[in-house]
Amino acid sequence: MLNVKWIQVAKICLYLDDLNEESKIMCLCSRAFFKDRCLYYLGLNGIYFDKIEYENDDRNEEDEEYSSGVPEEATVTDQAAEESEIDSEAELMIKLGLPLQFGGSSYEKKITSPSTCVKEPKSHKKIKSRCQKNVNEGIKKATEEKPSDVQHSSEDDCPTGNLLQEKDPVKCEDKTHTVIYSTVTPFSADPSTSEKWQEYWSQYGQGLLWQDWIQKHLDDPSAGENGACEPWTAPETKDEWDKHYSESYWHYFEQFQYWAQQGWTFGSTEAEGLPVSSQVLPGTSENADDACSGVLDGVNLINLDSDEMEQGSFCQSEIYKCSQLVNSESNGAQCPCDPDQKEPRDVEAGEKNTSSRQATSSQPGESTHCVRPSRSSAVEQSQSEDENEPPESKQVKIKRSHEMDADENPCDVLAEASSILGLKHGNGQKYGKISQFSRRTLCYLDREVQHRSQFLDMHRPVKVKNKHIFFSDESKTKPTKSKTLNKVKGFLEGLSDPIEDALDDTAAVPNGLISSSSSDPEEPAHTTGNEPLAASEICLPKFVENTRVHNIWSPLDSNSDAQQSSMDTEENSLRELIPLDIPDYLQDEADVKKTERKSKKKKKKNKKRILLPPEIAAVPRIAKYWAQRYRLFSRFDEGVKLDEEGWFSVTPEKIAEHIAGRVVQTSCCDVVVDAFCGVGGNAIQFAKAGKKVIAVDIDPVKLSMAHNNAVVYGVEDQIEFIRGDYMCLAPDLRADVVFLSPPWGGPDYASAETFDIKTMMSLDGFEVFKLSQQITKNIIYFLPRNTDMEQVASLAGPGGKVEIEQNFLNKKLKTMTVYFGDLIRKV
Numbered sequence: 001m002l003n004v005k006w007i008q009v010a011k012i013c014l015y016l017d018d019l020n021e022e023s024k025i026m027c028l029c030s031r032a033f034f035k036d037r038c039l040y041y042l043g044l045n046g047i048y049f050d051k052i053e054y055e056n057d058d059r060n061e062e063d064e065e066y067s068s069g070v071p072e073e074a075t076v077t078d079q080a081a082e083e084s085e086i087d088s089e090a091e092l093m094i095k096l097g098l099p100l101q102f103g104g105s106s107y108e109k110k111i112t113s114p115s116t117c118v119k120e121p122k123s124h125k126k127i128k129s130r131c132q133k134n135v136n137e138g139i140k141k142a143t144e145e146k147p148s149d150v151q152h153s154s155e156d157d158c159p160t161g162n163l164l165q166e167k168d169p170v171k172c173e174d175k176t177h178t179v180i181y182s183t184v185t186p187f188s189a190d191p192s193t194s195e196k197w198q199e200y201w202s203q204y205g206q207g208l209l210w211q212d213w214i215q216k217h218l219d220d221p222s223a224g225e226n227g228a229c230e231p232w233t234a235p236e237t238k239d240e241w242d243k244h245y246s247e248s249y250w251h252y253f254e255q256f257q258y259w260a261q262q263g264w265t266f267g268s269t270e271a272e273g274l275p276v277s278s279q280v281l282p283g284t285s286e287n288a289d290d291a292c293s294g295v296l297d298g299v300n301l302i303n304l305d306s307d308e309m310e311q312g313s314f315c316q317s318e319i320y321k322c323s324q325l326v327n328s329e330s331n332g333a334q335c336p337c338d339p340d341q342k343e344p345r346d347v348e349a350g351e352k353n354t355s356s357r358q359a360t361s362s363q364p365g366e367s368t369h370c371v372r373p374s375r376s377s378a379v380e381q382s383q384s385e386d387e388n389e390p391p392e393s394k395q396v397k398i399k400r401s402h403e404m405d406a407d408e409n410p411c412d413v414l415a416e417a418s419s420i421l422g423l424k425h426g427n428g429q430k431y432g433k434i435s436q437f438s439r440r441t442l443c444y445l446d447r448e449v450q451h452r453s454q455f456l457d458m459h460r461p462v463k464v465k466n467k468h469i470f471f472s473d474e475s476k477t478k479p480t481k482s483k484t485l486n487k488v489k490g491f492l493e494g495l496s497d498p499i500e501d502a503l504d505d506t507a508a509v510p511n512g513l514i515s516s517s518s519s520d521p522e523e524p525a526h527t528t529g530n531e532p533l534a535a536s537e538i539c540l541p542k543f544v545e546n547t548r549v550h551n552i553w554s555p556l557d558s559n560s561d562a563q564q565s566s567m568d569t570e571e572n573s574l575r576e577l578i579p580l581d582i583p584d585y586l587q588d589e590a591d592v593k594k595t596e597r598k599s600k601k602k603k604k605k606n607k608k609r610i611l612l613p614p615e616i617a618a619v620p621r622i623a624k625y626w627a628q629r630y631r632l633f634s635r636f637d638e639g640v641k642l643d644e645e646g647w648f649s650v651t652p653e654k655i656a657e658h659i660a661g662r663v664v665q666t667s668c669c670d671v672v673v674d675a676f677c678g679v680g681g682n683a684i685q686f687a688k689a690g691k692k693v694i695a696v697d698i699d700p701v702k703l704s705m706a707h708n709n710a711v712v713y714g715v716e717d718q719i720e721f722i723r724g725d726y727m728c729l730a731p732d733l734r735a736d737v738v739f740l741s742p743p744w745g746g747p748d749y750a751s752a753e754t755f756d757i758k759t760m761m762s763l764d765g766f767e768v769f770k771l772s773q774q775i776t777k778n779i780i781y782f783l784p785r786n787t788d789m790e791q792v793a794s795l796a797g798p799g800g801k802v803e804i805e806q807n808f809l810n811k812k813l814k815t816m817t818v819y820f821g822d823l824i825r826k827v
């Protein structure tokens with residue numbers, strides 16, 4: 001079973017001609033999440049039992065990541081998991097004695113994100129993860145493992161309050177549920193909020209549950225029907241409903257808690273502005289959709305009753321987020337942020353004035369274009385209009401698309417795609433006869449995408465907003481004398497690669513040593529100096545090539561210890577920088593973090609350094625990849641071979657496995673051409689998935705390594721290895737799928753803001769694609785994460801479709817896989 005989470009996040013339509021709907025290119029944006037930390041740690045440690053520990057971490061992480069969108073910070077409790085949250089940039093900053101504010105996406109994640117002000121009580125964290133675990137591992141087991149802190153199990157504890165006791169889509173007396181629900185003690189510290197939550201949930205819980213259920217089962221026409229087959233009673237859906245219930249409850253609970261902490265309340269009665277329909281529940285409503293939209297109206301009618309709402313546009317926009325995507329043709333539902341409007345609405349941008357045009361769609365299933373209105377304008381609009389009203393009666397007003405003038409319509413699809421989805425775009429040449437796109441529409445398919453994206457590392461520039469760093473007199477003078485700064489200087493000067501590379505996935509490890517203290521498996525291990533070690537200084541372990549070496553540790557030498565402690569001292573001195581305007585909610589955490597850092601430092605002191613095998617130490621540029629050998633090939637120790645290019649360009653096994661899985665899911669795809677097979681990362685996985693593979697590479701060394709590695713995996717018989725130039729061979733190849741993983745021009749691809757596939761690769765990316773099209777329409781293009789999204793979409797041609805899948809390895813955006821033809825998953 002693949003440990004991959006795949007979600008559709010958005011649909012972007014690129015119009016060539018406003019008047020011709022047929023010519024638009026439909027671009028499905030999806031995300032695939034992989035986790036292979038255990039393989040990374042195994043690479044560092046070389047000890048198997050650690051793997052088990054980290055696998056546990058991963059499982060916890062999964063619970064958090066996908067169950068409810070809770071901010072990471074709120075759920076990370078144990079040391080290992082917590083360490084993994086700090087990326088190496090942040091770690092480097094700490095090591096160098098620089099405050100985190102200077103950079104590092106961990107800082108961004110942990111501090112600048114408004115949502116991180118949500119601090120889930122510790123008890124909730126435990127309870128929640130236990131609860132999730134229970135759900136996942138089997139409800140019955142949960143009954144037996146009733147946690148000790150569960151006090152009650154009566155029906156009173158049912159989080160749905162009275163309402164469910166009357167309408168009971170989920171029976172509270174059900175033992176299993178009793179356990180799950182009774183673990184909930186929302187707002188234990190604040191009874192009034194707790195009451196409000198109870199009230200809110202009892203009023204809207206069912207509607208929300210139902211709405212989400214329908215959303216999840218869009219393809220199932222029976223899902224929205226009331227009556228005979230209620231999902232909570234039907235045997236085939238009961239379990240799924242139960243799980244859905246638990247997940248939804250926690251999801252909305254967290255949302256509610258968050259907004260409550262931001263000073264928002266909701267109008268609980270009709271008099272306060274809630275529509276009557278919001279109180280119509282599934283099962284009692286004549287039309288379930290009315291209930292759904294009513295509920296969502298209710299959500300949108302959450303009122304601001306505090307002046308403390310200072311979280312900026314991101315928080316505000318969350319309220320307006322289009323939280324439902326329903327095919328209006330199939331069930332008549334509407335975009336919830338637009339209660340009285342049945343027409344579809346888009347996030348639009350184009351060269352032309354689109355003010356009077358309404359979005360149209362000709363294809364079934366694509367008729368609803370939900371809009372997430374502009375971050376601030378709609379909010380500002382509504383706030384300024386309501387300025388004179390008492391805050392509790394303020395309501396969200398959102399303009400309809402046709403009411404927006406081009407001037408005032410700030411909905412810029414490209415900006416949204418970039419900031420929310422992390423997709424890059426440039427002005428690069430488009431494929432075929434396409435010159436430019438005249439209009440774009442964006443529809444989010446995952447209502448949580450905006451929120452979730454905050455907790456993913458998409459290599460966004462660090463935003464430090466309104467931070468004033470003041471240097472005390474002392475600290476003004478110190479940096480010039482600081483050994484640490486000299487080290488920084490030396491370190492940076494010593495790097496030939498761009499900074500991003502040094503901090504990201506292409507950094508060199510200059511002295512042949514890898515510090516195992518690097519907390520982020522994605523990141524290179526950083527060393528304390530850049531001087532190459534003399535051969536005599538390298539204490540090389542006895543290393544037999546490609547055989548499992550379980551313990552390749554050497555004790556940390558006393559020198560390094562001294563170095564570390566000197567860095568610690570200097571770190572402290574540099575930490576005299578005083579950020580004056582840390583918001584209150586962060587101030588509280590500052591002390592906690594200090595203590596945590598101290599304890600981490602202590603632990604790091606105890607950590608050991610891993611020594612590289614001689615052949616790896618001889619090529620420092622690839623040393624960091626060696627630490628990641630198991631994530632590239634989990635059977636590395638059984639004789640896998642890589643050369644230098646192979647090390648940095650092989651597709652990590654989890655990603656390759658996933659891509660192969662996508663082929664398996666597509667019918668009539670038996671033969672796959674791996675046009676640039678390299679050392680075989682992808683070819684092996686295609687073969688493992690049962691496909692016949694034609695593996696082409698121009699380099700005989702690569703090809704022989706690919707063959708060797710295929711033997712290790714026992715799939716050599718399924719692969720035909722052809723040495724040659726794909727550009728010449730392509731016309732003679734026959735296959736059902738072509739996989740393209742060309743050289744991107746070395747590790748420098750990441751230093752470009754946007755990667756142009758036509759001009760930045762050694763081969764012309766358009767030509768490669770064109771040749772492949774002659775073999776089959778089913779093409780997979782494996783590309784850099786910063787590839788120009790519009791350029792790659794243009795490959796689909798007018799009226800075509802494409803799926804752009806972002807590949808996240810341990811929450812960090814790694815690569816982009818683009819699917820064409822039948823390989824595109826259906827929306």
Ligand SMILES: C[S@@+](CC[C@H](N)C(=O)[O-])C[C@H]1O[C@@H](n2cnc3c(N)ncnc32)[C@H](O)[C@@H]1O
Nearest residue numbers: 649650651676678679680681682698725726741
């Ligand atoms: C990025 S690597 C492929 C990595 C591969 N997907 C893996 O997982 O191991 C690109 C490969 O393309 C090969 N190559 C470069 N130009 C080529 C060409 N014109 N025809 C065939 N192969 C070529 C290189 O030798 C290199 O091995």
Ligand SMILES: C[n+]1cn([C@@H]2O[C@H](CO)[C@@H](O)[C@H]2O)c2nc(N)[nH]c(=O)c21
Nearest residue numbers: 648649650651652741742743744746747
């Ligand atoms: C330079 N490089 C890295 N990766 C892939 O991107 C990941 C993140 O750097 C690497 O792990 C590797 O899979 C490459 N893939 C291809 N096809 N061609 C390349 O030149 C290349």
